[in-house]
Amino acid sequence: MTEQLHQYSTPDPIREFNVECALPDSDARQALREDGVVCLRKAHDPGWLSLVEEGIEQALSGGSEDVDIVEKAKDTGRFSYSSQAWQQVDAFRRAILDSRAPDLAFALLDSDSMNLFYDFLLIKEAGTANANTPWHQDHAYYPLHGVGVVNCWTALDPIPMETALRFWAGSHREACLYQAANFAGDSDYRHVRSDRPIIPEIDSDATARILAAELEPGDMLVWDSYTFHSAPGNTLDQRRAAFSINWASDAIRFHDVPCLASYRAPELTEGSAMTCDKFPLVRTRAQAAGESS
């Protein structure tokens, strides 16, 4: 327990890069490759943040087909999340496709093309101290073969250290998938793969280097979908919200195993490339080269 408190109060900083006027460079790519996470300061401007807020209003008032609003036992605030809302919520579609979001992600991917995988909205209102996020790898939930999904997670509110995400530096490097954690915490995840190793005791592992960063609205964390991360509940008296966009590289293929509906599309079969209406092709290297020449 002492170790857990120690690690949570003194994580190392995530390497950071200011991208207000430029796309991520080779140093940012190297940081992501080595640590499994990187922080992009000023990734999005106030106009983009307002667009996302417009989308939140639509999504939470019935616009999103896949939304959950829960109140955890002993919490007074709402914990809301929504996935794949871009297909119904026009403000999200514009924030994802008609913005610099694809260029920021593509600059970090070692890939000739990039597909949109899904968007994810996460809001922990004040009074959600029990809405903690256990250690997990995003990829453990995906029906995908290959390595090359990045989660681009933008803070919509100031996020101080008390409520910051934590990352286990370098935990993506072996490309080993562990079992998916159940976010409800009381039983196994519905689609758990019990042939995979169980999640190690990261909080009590003195050798695990933990990284975190305080964020301002518009700052973005980008992480590899194999990187272990976790987050505390919201113990503060202010909203803690983020909007994330998950992108897939050309190395990713569909794997036809049981999973959440958000991650599958009827057109996809075992081993197929991702491109379809739900997971559109958004960038190609050829197109990017053509535009810059």
Ligand SMILES: O=C(O)CCC(=O)C(=O)O
């Ligand atoms: O912010 C959080 O509580 C969790 C975010 C997260 O784990 C994710 O988006 O994968």
